Amino acid sequence: MSIIVRNLHKRFGDFVALDGVSLEFTRGELAALIGPSGCGKTTLLRVIAGLEAADEGEVVLNGRDVGALDARERQVGFVFQHYALFRHMTVFENIAFGLRVKPRRERPSEAVIRAKVNELLGLVHLGHLGDRYPAELSGGQRQRVALARALAVEPSVLLLDEPFGALDAKVRKELRDWLRRLHDELSITTIFVTHDQEEALDVADRIVVINHGRIEQAGSPQEVYDEPRTPFVYAFLGAANRVAGSVEPHGFVPHGASAPLVAASTLAEEAGAPAAASGPAFAYVRPHDLQIYPHAVARSDGVAADVRRVVARGGSVRVELAGAAGPLEAEIAREAWHALQLAEGDRVTVVPRSARVFEAQ
Template sequence: MSIRLHHIQKHFGRSQALSPIDLDVESGELIGLLGPSGSGKTTLLRIIAGLETPDDNPATQLLFGERDVTRVHVRDRRIGFVFQHYALFRHMSVFDNVAFGLTVLPRRERPSSGEIRTRVLRLLEMVQLSHLAQRFPAQLSGGQQQRVSLARALALRPEVLLLDEPFGALDAKVRQELRRWLRHLHDELGFTSVFVTHDQEEALELSDRVVVMSNGRIEQIDTPEALYRAPANRFVFEFLGDVNHLEGQVHNGLLTCGDARLRVTLPDGRHELLLRPHEATLADTPDERANLPAVVTAVVPVGAEVRVELSADWMSEPWLVAVRHQDAERLNLARGARVYARPLTWHHYPETAGQARHSERRAQTVST
């Protein structure tokens, strides 16, 4: 079931929660709405669900497939909704929680008791909880409760599944396990799904495409790989992971900031460069391109890499550089060691009047 949103906007009093938004979700897609608090992602999800109504405008339209649901009540939209805090009935067993939505359907739509039992047991098997069917929510872990919540949403065979921060109340390890499990379940069943998160890793890992939002607007819609490799603007770049900043004055192709020097291809004037931790390396001497002296303040092995925190007078805030274990050993990296940062790639987002957020992207790659 595809979803088409055209000119969806929302005000709460004088505050604009959503600027006019257009968004197409293809049938069977898993779409992540990503953004900081107040970006409008939950409001947009609730409008799709029918829990909020968009501003009245002749151009506004919300389609599920070919069906216009713009003014259709939430109970008639055939959507499944999974909340962050499970919302399970504490006095009901796991089986009864999953079956609840089926048992309260109007008589003409309600499956037989045998069909309900078959459907519920099948769902519990799919979410790997069939052995806990008679337990109560208080007897389950947080991850198990969220699986029950998802099974309950799927019991009605919704055309669209919506999830609002579905793993937000879980610890990191359980979140990671459930993300993989949800992705597998989605691929198996092929339902159309939209979920809200403020967790960049979660959005990039789960989604077919990610919708990055800020201040009620869509900043970029793209696949996780394209989003990370080619951010449309500075907001998207800075929101998706750690960023190092280097700001200084450029004259004759040389950027200077205190003791720092870096050869660049930029016009004269003041500029700021951005680079991610993996877009720099460390050395024990400067070279003809870069003289960026720094002191190591922390060394943290993380999986296949070592994350090194640097400080220096020319930095507005500490840098984070990711290096290989063998490079860390070769340089004898330890707290207090003096090193030189060498950018491999940097990104520049020139800002003109009226374009502080939507600016042209430019990146410079240097040889290693």
């Protein structure tokens, strides 16, 4: 099922939750809504589901305006962060619930319900736990039960509101991998809300970044990560260094430097960059795009900084630095760091492989 939202507005008193949101989700797509707390992503999900009414705008499912339909009539499955399972029912009964409460003329026979529930138990790898109660399950197992219950009524759209937010990191990783495989198998149009940028990048076909009730950017994970259109998207989606400086005729020059960090020719090619304009600006650089050289190595295309802290993480090293243009963080391979033979307190020169410059607002 395709989903189109047009010019959605929603206020709660003086708080603007949605401010003219327009989006289209294609049939079979797995899309992630991300943004800071209170940005409107859950409100958007609830408006699509019919759990909230928009003040203005349209929600169109498969070409039909569903603004007048309640949640039960929209063929939408909804999974909450905290499972919302019935504690007095077994796993089997929880999954069967949506089928058993259908109107009599639409309700399947008990034999069909039993077969459907057993099929779903197998799909979510819980076939041996049908007679357990929610309290007897782990968090990851309870979330899979909640997903199976949403799938039982054969929804055309699946909406997930931070489905793994209450779980620990290891279980989150296992479940998001499992969700991606399940989606590929079922091909249900799916929208999920997450505050975890890594989760969105790993799982989604498309990422929608929301801020203050507006769409900052929407696109494939690679597009949004590699070609952010605004400083907010750059800083929110993954780690980023923010280097203060100014745009001058020969390029972007950081505070405390005499040579450009980004050449004028590069600025002219960047969409969203100040290009030939002059004045205060910021360069954004990913930690893995920073190269470190001993200060004795003459580099005119970098900035001087001091090594403040070194943290080894698996095969990489995070290097925290301090310079005139502000704090910096670099991530390099452990072998490359050892080869530099540097230590905390040493003076270095930091050079970006790539950077993106935005005018100061």
